[in-house]
Amino acid sequence: MADTPKEIYFKKKEIAEDSDGSKELQVQRFSRLNRLLHIIMIISFINLALTGMSLKFSYTGWAVFLSHLFGGFESAGWIHRFSAVIMILVFTMHIIDILRQKKKEKKSWIMMVFDTDSMMFNKKDLHDLIDSIKWFLGKGERPEYGRWTYWEKFDYFAVFWGMIVIGSTGLTLWFPEFFTQFIPGWAINVATIIHSDEALLAVGFIFTIHFFNTHMRPEKFPMDIVIFSGRYPLEEFKMDRPEEYRQLVERGELEKYMVEPYPSIVLRTIKLFGWAALCIGFSIVIWIIYAMIFAYK
């Protein structure tokens, strides 16, 4: 399997380690907290997806199997609610983290939004999008992507939006007796549809488009572990995000982000986890497609 660039790289690195003990430094991309939150979010999201989809597609055999696997609809329900709470906590933590960052770096809101490192869409993203399409169609070079590409920003806000929509409707469905004191009974039906279809969108999007965009692209195949390790080789960084690299070099900050790579045991664990998440995700996608095409009622 020496044909993939990353594997070649890792193999090389191991050899290098063995031969002279020195380690080639890598570029830090994600903070420890963000990586942790992402891992927790994966676990909670997969649990939410499995338990939720088993209810949504209850007319299929796999749904019945899943529901029993989770110990029945009631215990599946509690796992769903527990995971939802975790997800909300992850979301809250992320917000707190942003606020803390703002305080630490003493940035104004405007700076937060219009900073080059900001998750907010900006003019460059529009240019990047147009240039990307040109590139896809063979009418240009690959755009020089920065710290956050437009599709990454899209993913981020998709999740942000999903959190609010699914979270709020989910709470309504969790406590209908409380909420119907303020909203009519039919709103519960509407909430059900929104919750369920938005969840379908989220699950579908994450397990196909997001998987492809960030992990499964041929150049990253079989998976990009940077979200777990938080660091990647300088070469890869240069090729992937030339704009960001250029800025870092210009500011002379590159050295600040150079860190030691993880030992191979950590990387292997990460890969194992990644594979598990990928498999579950793809299974869910296949089950949903099966349910919608062959068993739709």
Add this chain to the structure above:
Amino acid sequence: MLKLKIFTVFAGLLFLLLNIETAAQDKSDCLMCHGDKSQYGERNGKKFSVFVDEKKFNSSVHGKIDCIGCHVDLKGSDFPHTDKVQKATCGGCHKDIQKMYDESLHGQAIRKGDNLAPYCKDCHGNHEIFPVKDPQSSVYPMKIPMLCGKCHREGSPVQIQRHIPQDSILENYTESIHGEGLLKKGLLVAASCVSCHSSHHILPHTDPRSTISRNNIAHTCAACHVGIEQVHRRIIKGQLWEKEAHVLPACVDCHQPHKIRKVFYDQGFADKECLTCHERKNIKSSVDGRSLFVDYAKMKESMHAKITCSQCHTGVNPSKMRPCENLSNKKVDCTSCHSQVGSDYQRSIHGKLFAKKDPNAPICSECHGTHEILGKKDPNSPIFATNIPVLCGNCHREGEKAAARKHSSEKNIITNYSESIHGRGLLKSGLTVTATCTSCHTAHKELPHTDPESSVNPKNVASTCGACHHGIQEQFEKSVHSAFVTKTDKKLPSCNDCHTAHGINRTDTEGFRLKIMDQCGKCHEVIAKTYFDTYHGKVSQLGYSKTAKCYDCHGSHDILPVSNPASHLNRKNVVKTCQKCHTNANKQFAGYFTHATHHDPAKYPLLFWTFYGMTGLLVGTFVIAGIHTLLWLPRSLQWRRRLKKKQSSKDEKENSKE
């Protein structure tokens, strides 16, 4: 009229004056007034004729007797005599008869003041009494049945208001051998009412003096049937007729009173004669070699202990050495005693098959046995409750003859029953009151459910189940599902449509609670399907019974239109219904659409548009992101190759460095 009355009074006075010294009143004296057809008397405000036809009176048996011979209270009275005339006294001459009459039921009733009780004149007439043998006589033998029948016919006040143990007396008599002889064939010697009951000494059969009491009946019958004991010699030994009349069967035990046509001549035919052969254990049929042995001791413990061989095996000839030699009825006909059961059986599918000579058709003995028939309360009996499923299963178990021939939707009847609540109650808990096959299908009148008379016909199922589940039947018959409430051409459900016929389960088990589409969904298909679009339905589909099922909200047997104030879903009750599970449910909570579907824009526009809005968002996102990804794919592959090249050139460089 007034003139006439005055004249009568004057004439009477004149007569009295003229005859003052001649005290004797003869007939002609009375007829002076009573010979006049226009004469009338008055009693209790009612006028009645007091005319006496002299000619007829003279030709009657009492023609030579003076009026005062009977009207004794008028003896020596003045003309015109008082209005309050006593009834004519017959007993003055007919002393013995009067005594018998006084003792009789009729006489007793008179003394009690019974206004329906007959006097002498009610049977014999008053002035125009003729000898019994004179056809003019009201008590001429030919007239007796109608005379007694005046009061003792069906529907008469006597028959209705007084305690008469027999019914249809006149009708039965008319059709009996006696009635036919007398009335159709004119045989004056044929027995009429009075021949058995006597004419004046009519007593109840419980009275030992009665002609029809058990001890006297033989004597009464023998008045005509002289030497009848000779005919019955096989049954009762001669000398016993007189000696032990009280233990012998009375004539009416076999020859029913009044009917006397349907006769069990063979009853009492000594079993001993049969047993001379049939007690031998090795006795075998010369035709098919089957054993003809009868365990007499066991038979005497059976339900038929008091029944003799010849009562069932009719057609024996007592005068033959082997009475069964020319036995005409080879098969026993149980219906000669069990007539109601017999007619039920003939109506049943079993009986119909038997009539068609179907070899599979069960006959009485197949269920009840032959000589050792036990009652249904005897645990050893094949028709004891716990044995019935086995008994019916002999033919109706899968693979057996009835199951094989039946083109019914019901399969595995016996297995399903055994696992049902009824079957487990009966077979595992030993509850003999539990429904068995016969509780629903009846014991003898089993009919296919398509027959309107069948106990399992959809129309009758509710009352069949209601025999035990009465309270449920009451609820059901008030519900929308009852034909009493809903008039429709569509099929209404009966108990078995939801509960199944044989595999009836406890309604709180998962097996029952998850079969929504087999129950309500069978008819309410569309609305039942929409249930599965909601949380309740989805959980049900996952195989869990805990969420609300149709009947948890709608009620089960007491389903009523929502407009009915007693309905569980009526505006007033619906919150309470939700609160059964959702303790804190409020009025708005109850506004949740439990049958919501996003496929119906007319009924649920909000849900429809929400769904399509969400679907649009979903499809839009996937289309845009999908196109983006697909376009990216070839470039990404290209990029991969570039990376690879770069990597290998770098490796080469490093290698050359080394």
